[in-house]
Amino acid sequence: MSTRIAFLKGHGTENDFVIVPDPENAIDLPPSAVAALCDRRAGIGGDGLLHVVRSAAHPEAKEMAAEAEWFMDYRNGDGSIAEMCGNGVRVFARYLQRAGHVGEGDLAVATRGGVKRVHLAKDGDVTVGMGKARLPEGEVTVSVGERSWPARNVNMGNPHAVAFVEDLAHAGDLLAPPPFSPASAYPDGVNVEFVVDRGPRHVALRVHERGAGETRSCGTGACAVAVATARRDGADPAVTGTPATYTVDVPGGTLVITELPDGEIEMTGPAVIVAEGEIDADWLASLAG
């Protein structure tokens, strides 16, 4: 009988993840294995994978081990690596709580985008200190078919292009990554958010994620959108001295984003574990390489 590897499945506003607990970093997860696990027909299915490793056991996280016991080794559904995942970090924290590694309250999670402070509230929502946005200078354009829009370049640890559009349907079927220019703006690819207004400090988005395609939500994307919208609205907290809170509707739910006068961004939203099971280790091993 072949060995089994535990997995769980979870989502945050329907951005869904395969969760692989591996405290000692003993499981080989090459891009081919990640892509197969995230495959919605031949695998478990997910927009991405959360490899749960002790920071001390992962070469990319060792230096953060004193601050954060656990490292979110995040992978996109196509097997590529990303710096950060906002919905993923909430689901990651929910998993740690469920597994009994942490209780309700505050914890720190190491990510490739640095250590993130997470608060697991009594009501079930999870708040994450997402750090500060960077807004690289320069014009960016994104397009879909015949239409194109100027976009705001916002970096939340990972890259985003935020385009305000008249109608979310103008983003089309988003089956392919929307072309952008200049190519030099995003040498490693980009997550593209299309945004419409819903009301005062209330917007809605659709997103095409690098390495995953169109998803039902993107936490870093929602933060990028809140920042870009605050700048557009003349509500930059660094200038006004007042926090700016935006409600961001995504196809899979709602996230609430607050930017503080010092630039720190907080994101609050749900995180749910829906299943757990076992992966056939022989099948997984056959995918390596």
Ligand SMILES: N[C@@H](CCC[C@H](N)C(=O)O)C(=O)O
């Ligand atoms: N869904 C995530 C973002 C995941 C990474 C992204 N696709 C990238 O490659 O940068 C989120 O919730 O932030």
